[in-house]
Amino acid sequence: MIIEIGHFALTIALVLGLLLGILPMVGAHRRDVRLMAVAQPAAVAQFGAITIAFAALIAGFVGNDFSVLLIANHSNTDLPLDLRVAASWGSHEGSMLLWSLMLSAWTCAVAAFSRSLSTVLRARVLGVLGLISVGFLLFLLFTSNPFERLLPAAAQGRDLNPLLQDPGMVFHPPLLYMGYVGLSVAFAFAVAGLIGGGFDAAWARWARPWTTVAWAFLTLGIALGSFWAYYELGWGGWWFWDPVENASFMPWLVATALIHSLAVAEKRGAFRSWTVLLAILGFSLSLMGTFLVRSGVLTSVHAFATDPARGVFILAFLVLVIGGSLILFAWRAPTIGAGNSFSAISRESMLLANNILLVVAMAAVMLGTLYPLVLDTLGLGKISVGPPYFDAVFVPVMAPALFLIAVGPLARWKRTELPPLVSRLRWAFAISVISALLAPVAAVAAGVDGPAWRPLTSVGLAFGFWISAGVVVAILDSLRTPGRPFSIAHAASRARMQPPSVWGMHLAHLGVAAFVFGVTLVNSYEIGVEARAEVGDTISLGDYEFRFTGLDHIVGPNYDSDRGHFEVRDSSGALVALLHPEKRVYRASGQPMTEAAIDRSLVRDIYVSMGEPLGGTVWAIRAHVKPFVNWIWIGCLMMAGGGFLAVADKRYRRRVTQREARAVAAARA
Amino acid sequence: MSASSTNIPIDEDRYQSLAEELRCLVCQNQSLADSSAELAGDLRDEVREQMASGRSNAEIKDFLVARYGDFVLFRPPVKQTTWALWAGPFALLATGAGAWWLVQRRQRLGGPSGTAAPRPGGSAPARAGAEAGPEDAEREKARRLLD
Amino acid sequence: MRSLRFIIPLLLFAAIGMFLYKGLSNDPRIIPSPLVGKPAPDFSLPILGADGRAWGPEEMRGKVWLLNIWGSWCAACQIEHPLFNQIARDGTLPLVGLAWKDDPQASARWLDRLGDPYTVVISDIQGRAAIDYGVYGAPESFLIDKRGVIRFKQTGPFSPESIRDTLMPLVRELEAEPET
Numbered sequence: 001m002i003i004e005i006g007h008f009a010l011t012i013a014l015v016l017g018l019l020l021g022i023l024p025m026v027g028a029h030r031r032d033v034r035l036m037a038v039a040q041p042a043a044v045a046q047f048g049a050i051t052i053a054f055a056a057l058i059a060g061f062v063g064n065d066f067s068v069l070l071i072a073n074h075s076n077t078d079l080p081l082d083l084r085v086a087a088s089w090g091s092h093e094g095s096m097l098l099w100s101l102m103l104s105a106w107t108c109a110v111a112a113f114s115r116s117l118s119t120v121l122r123a124r125v126l127g128v129l130g131l132i133s134v135g136f137l138l139f140l141l142f143t144s145n146p147f148e149r150l151l152p153a154a155a156q157g158r159d160l161n162p163l164l165q166d167p168g169m170v171f172h173p174p175l176l177y178m179g180y181v182g183l184s185v186a187f188a189f190a191v192a193g194l195i196g197g198g199f200d201a202a203w204a205r206w207a208r209p210w211t212t213v214a215w216a217f218l219t220l221g222i223a224l225g226s227f228w229a230y231y232e233l234g235w236g237g238w239w240f241w242d243p244v245e246n247a248s249f250m251p252w253l254v255a256t257a258l259i260h261s262l263a264v265a266e267k268r269g270a271f272r273s274w275t276v277l278l279a280i281l282g283f284s285l286s287l288m289g290t291f292l293v294r295s296g297v298l299t300s301v302h303a304f305a306t307d308p309a310r311g312v313f314i315l316a317f318l319v320l321v322i323g324g325s326l327i328l329f330a331w332r333a334p335t336i337g338a339g340n341s342f343s344a345i346s347r348e349s350m351l352l353a354n355n356i357l358l359v360v361a362m363a364a365v366m367l368g369t370l371y372p373l374v375l376d377t378l379g380l381g382k383i384s385v386g387p388p389y390f391d392a393v394f395v396p397v398m399a400p401a402l403f404l405i406a407v408g409p410l411a412r413w414k415r416t417e418l419p420p421l422v423s424r425l426r427w428a429f430a431i432s433v434i435s436a437l438l439a440p441v442a443a444v445a446a447g448v449d450g451p452a453w454r455p456l457t458s459v460g461l462a463f464g465f466w467i468s469a470g471v472v473v474a475i476l477d478s479l480r481t482p483g484r485p486f487s488i489a490h491a492a493s494r495a496r497m498q499p500p501s502v503w504g505m506h507l508a509h510l511g512v513a514a515f516v517f518g519v520t521l522v523n524s525y526e527i528g529v530e531a532r533a534e535v536g537d538t539i540s541l542g543d544y545e546f547r548f549t550g551l552d553h554i555v556g557p558n559y560d561s562d563r564g565h566f567e568v569r570d571s572s573g574a575l576v577a578l579l580h581p582e583k584r585v586y587r588a589s590g591q592p593m594t595e596a597a598i599d600r601s602l603v604r605d606i607y608v609s610m611g612e613p614l615g616g617t618v619w620a621i622r623a624h625v626k627p628f629v630n631w632i633w634i635g636c637l638m639m640a641g642g643g644f645l646a647v648a649d650k651r652y653r654r655r656v657t658q659r660e661a662r663a664v665a666a667a668r669a
Numbered sequence: 670m671s672a673s674s675t676n677i678p679i680d681e682d683r684y685q686s687l688a689e690e691l692r693c694l695v696c697q698n699q700s701l702a703d704s705s706a707e708l709a710g711d712l713r714d715e716v717r718e719q720m721a722s723g724r725s726n727a728e729i730k731d732f733l734v735a736r737y738g739d740f741v742l743f744r745p746p747v748k749q750t751t752w753a754l755w756a757g758p759f760a761l762l763a764t765g766a767g768a769w770w771l772v773q774r775r776q777r778l779g780g781p782s783g784t785a786a787p788r789p790g791g792s793a794p795a796r797a798g799a800e801a802g803p804e805d806a807e808r809e810k811a812r813r814l815l816d
Numbered sequence: 817m818r819s820l821r822f823i824i825p826l827l828l829f830a831a832i833g834m835f836l837y838k839g840l841s842n843d844p845r846i847i848p849s850p851l852v853g854k855p856a857p858d859f860s861l862p863i864l865g866a867d868g869r870a871w872g873p874e875e876m877r878g879k880v881w882l883l884n885i886w887g888s889w890c891a892a893c894q895i896e897h898p899l900f901n902q903i904a905r906d907g908t909l910p911l912v913g914l915a916w917k918d919d920p921q922a923s924a925r926w927l928d929r930l931g932d933p934y935t936v937v938i939s940d941i942q943g944r945a946a947i948d949y950g951v952y953g954a955p956e957s958f959l960i961d962k963r964g965v966i967r968f969k970q971t972g973p974f975s976p977e978s979i980r981d982t983l984m985p986l987v988r989e990l991e992a993e994p995e996t
Contacts, residue, residue, distance in 0.1 A: 233703075235702070235703050237703070240698075242698055243698070273822070277825060280825075281825070284829075291836065295836075295839075295840060296840070296843075297836060297839040297840060297842070298839075299697050299698050300697055300698050308840045308841070311840045312840060315833070315836055315837055315840065318833070318836075319833055322829055322833075323826070323829060323830070323833070326825050326826040326829055327826060329822060329825065329826070330822045330823045330825075330826050333822040334822065341776040342776065343776075344773045344777075349769075349773065352769060352772060353769055356765040356766075356768060356769055357762075357765065359765070360758070360761045360762050360764075360765045363758075363761050364757065364758035364761060367754065367757045367758065367761075368754070370832070370835065371745075371751075371753075371754045373835060373836075373839045373842070374835050375750060375751075376839070376842050377835055377838035377839055377842060380750045381738065381739060381750065381848065382738060382739070382740045382847055382848060383739045383740060383742075383745045383746075383750075383751065384692045384739070384740050384741070384742060384743050384745065385743070385745055385754065386690075386692065386698075386700070386743025386744065387689070387700075387743060388690055388743050388744035389743070389744055389745060389754070392744075393758045396758075396759075396762075397758055397761075397762060528685075529681075592705075611705070612705065694847065694952040695952055695953055707917070708943075708952055708953075711917075711942075711943045711947065712947070715944075715947060734850070735850060735851075736850070736851065736947060736948060736949070736950035737847065737850070737950045737952065738847060738848060738849070738850045738950075740847045
């Protein structure tokens with residue numbers, strides 16, 4: 001019964017979506033206030049309906065209702081409770097329902113927080129969001145119904161894919177989808193603006209916090225996915241340039257360009273058509289990512305169960321949404337108008353270069369991801385494009401952007417003089433060059449294993465120091481007034497005057513530096529070994545000794561496991577860590593899973609995992625030491641934190657903008 | 670790793686990086702090094718044996734490509750059909766640089782201010798002349814005070 | 817014509833959309849074989865059963881024949897096996913079975929249970945010969961002509977349609993070819 005209520009609620013949501021999508025748009029066109037007023041209640045009601053549907057599905061999972069096909073395929077009575085809940089989005093149908101829920105939540109939020117927008121613009125934005133929801137709900141109801149019955153009901157479920165049975169599953173999809181779906185708000189603002197022709201600074205100021213929050217969530221979602229893969233997949237990799245990973249990275253690159261572009265659009269009125277295009281592009285890439293991972297067009301460890309019929313539907317939806325918005329762009333973009341000009345050396349020109357570089361990087365990732373598909377459809381053979389390609393291509397493309405991070409914030413708007421800029425950055429430059437030269441020396445002195453020097457190590461360290469030093473210079477400069485002597489009290493008062501958005505920027509940029517340090521150091525200095533060992537053996541790796549002290553057999557809730565016990569000691573013989581990796585076999589599916597054991601710290605991870613049993617009591621054991629690997633995710637946390645901090649800026653609160661927006665609305669009426 | 674691994678010592682680092690460049694054919698986009706599939710194990714053994722008998726990386730890759738096609742390489746070979754793939758990113762970079770330069774040129778030729786009609790609640794013109802003065806944060810604060 | 821540049825994104829998307837659409841009818845997991853048109857790699861493998869005498873593909877020189885890779889562990893092989901039994905009864909194409917990475921006793925039991933359509937069954941326990949043929953899954957089949965050249969590879973099980981519409985016409989064509 002609950003399931004049927006859920007199904008019905010979804011249908012109601014579709015109807016509400018149609019009302020939300022059509023009536024306010026018509027109302028905006030005709031300036032009919034009553035029609036436009038449909039938007040808010042429709043958005044709220046739709047959110048309620050989808051919440052009911054989602055709650056019904058979760059109730060089914062928690063209650064082990066195996067008369068529902070989805071639950072029978074993806075759950076099991078032995079599955080722990082939190083994973084039963086997470087299993088509701090661990091499948092194609094369930095994750096699509098989560099998408100719809102998130103979309104409806106964002107729509108509701110826009111409806112709630114946009115009272116000071118002009119009625120017409122608001123109606124159009126909500127209308128676009130409503131139309132998008134209609135597409136997803138149609139897709140759900142007609143090709144991917146999560147409430148489909150299985151009659152007669154199964155006695156026991158087939159269990160959630162063991163790869164997904166992890167706390168990561170609880171957080172990664174929701175965070176990621178908050179990001180993907182959040183980009184729809186900027187998209188809706190862009191389309192609404194193109195229809196209505198209003199692209200002033202207020203438009204940019206409105207779109208900015210929504211986009212920044214979406215970007216921050218996307219950053220967290222991707223970082224969590226990487227962190228999860230690192231400990232779940234058993235060999236210590238954290239990024240594989242897999243098509244599904246790329247499908248999330250491409251919108252992230254564009255979203256990063258978009259938040260920077262919105263800054264220019266808000267402050268200087270420039271870059272407007274570029275910003276509109278980026279807003280369309282960001283959400284389009286989210287949609288395209290959804291297509292790629294569910295249609296069977298590309299193989300990936302992450303891909304959902306594939307179905308070309310669904311692929312056709314999503315592709316049609318893609319063509320409608322992206323094609324439609326790009327046609328609108330081609331037609332109406334000339335009316336957007338140019339903003340204020342800027343000189344060749346200015347903050348604008350550097351942000352322009354930054355945006356171009358990010359878009360080029362996205363295009364390069366797309367090229368590599370789709371190239372095998374292109375060749376195959378042209379009958380030119382089947383190739384694989386993997387990490388060696390992406391690593392070789394991505395770093396040179398991103399390097400100039402990394403360089404600009406330190407320079408941009410120091411440049412003035414409209415026009416900046418080069419000599420003072422160079423002079424302010426001279427220490428940053430010196431530090432980065434010195435660190436690059438010292439890196440091999442330090443490595444040899446520390447007795448680090450492996451090749452003493454790789455060019456990329458120096459390059460990476462140089463960039464890390466360059467960015468960090470640039471941020472420090474920018475902060476110090478903001479804490480003093482030129483011509484006055486430096487004093488702590490004066491600096492403190494200047495610091496308080498800096499808006500959160502500026503601190504957010506510094507934090508995010510430092511996050512990039514931390515990320516660069518993490519990647520450089522782990523790639524340059526990680527060591528690993530795969531060895532045959534049985535209880536009593538000791539494996540040597542670098543400065544560490546791993547003693548295999550025991551092997552237990554554990555019976556878990558829905559798996560059986562062999563758990564190894566390892567004592568890790570350093571060169572002085574002191575005990576550093578006790579690690580207990582497992583090799584599990586999940587009973588319902590028979591699928592084996594490696595649970596790595598990791599001793600984490602800021603300076604290194606010690607990582608042990610059990611490979612295959614080699615007969616008798618001998619096992620293949622993998623051990624790694626990964627220096628500074630956690631800085632990769634700490635950097636991402638800093639980036640997202642910077643984004644959230646920036647949004648806390650008072651100028652996005654309603655009171656400040658209400659006055660201005662009312663003036664705008666009055667002027668335009 | 671399997672029981673039939675050769676006993677002749679090989680350069681493990683070289684083996685590891687080679688195995689990471691080869692694709693497991695029966696997996697969902699995993700490398701030979703990372704995969705636990707049986708065929709992957711067989712192919713890893715094959716690679717080890719060939720390394721032990723002195724074959725170079727290029728020879729081992731040629732051996733596998735002759736049997737499985739280019740699909741088995743994660744680093745796509747540079748040939749006529751992949752020229753666009755390898756040159757693409759750098760061509761894109763050049764296009765981007767060209768676009769940046771075009772924008773600058775258009776600005777210089779187009780005059781100091783764009784063709785925008787006057788906008789209500791306007792932002793930029795009031796700030797246009799104030800460059801040499803206080804820094805951005807001060808200006809932002811002033812602007813908000815004046816709003 | 818400054819506004820022309822605003823059409824560029826739309827055109828790019830149209831191109832990508834076309835490729836995505838075409839891609840839907842592809843199966844990204846089927847790898848075309850680079851061995852089609854090349855001589856069938858030589859091997860010497862023991863015949864399943866009695867004496868374990870070695871056998872190699874040169875023994876089929878002058879005939880058109882099908883090398884079928886299978887295993888008792890392979891579920892999909894059971895789908896195409898009845899079709900092979902029928903071919904054996906019709907006598908239209910000699911079949912050679914290669915038991916891939918299979919325990920010989922299990923292979924023999926499987927054939928007892930499901931029928932043995934093969935002219936000869938050889939055993940590749942290590943899987944080395946299979947690697948030479950670029951085998952990556954079972955079942956796979958190679959159609960080899962009178963001169964020992966691989967002319968067609970089937971990845972996955974045959975269906976009645978693929979035998980009737982693809983395999984047999986090609987067999988007839990190859991039969992008509994001279995031996996040298």
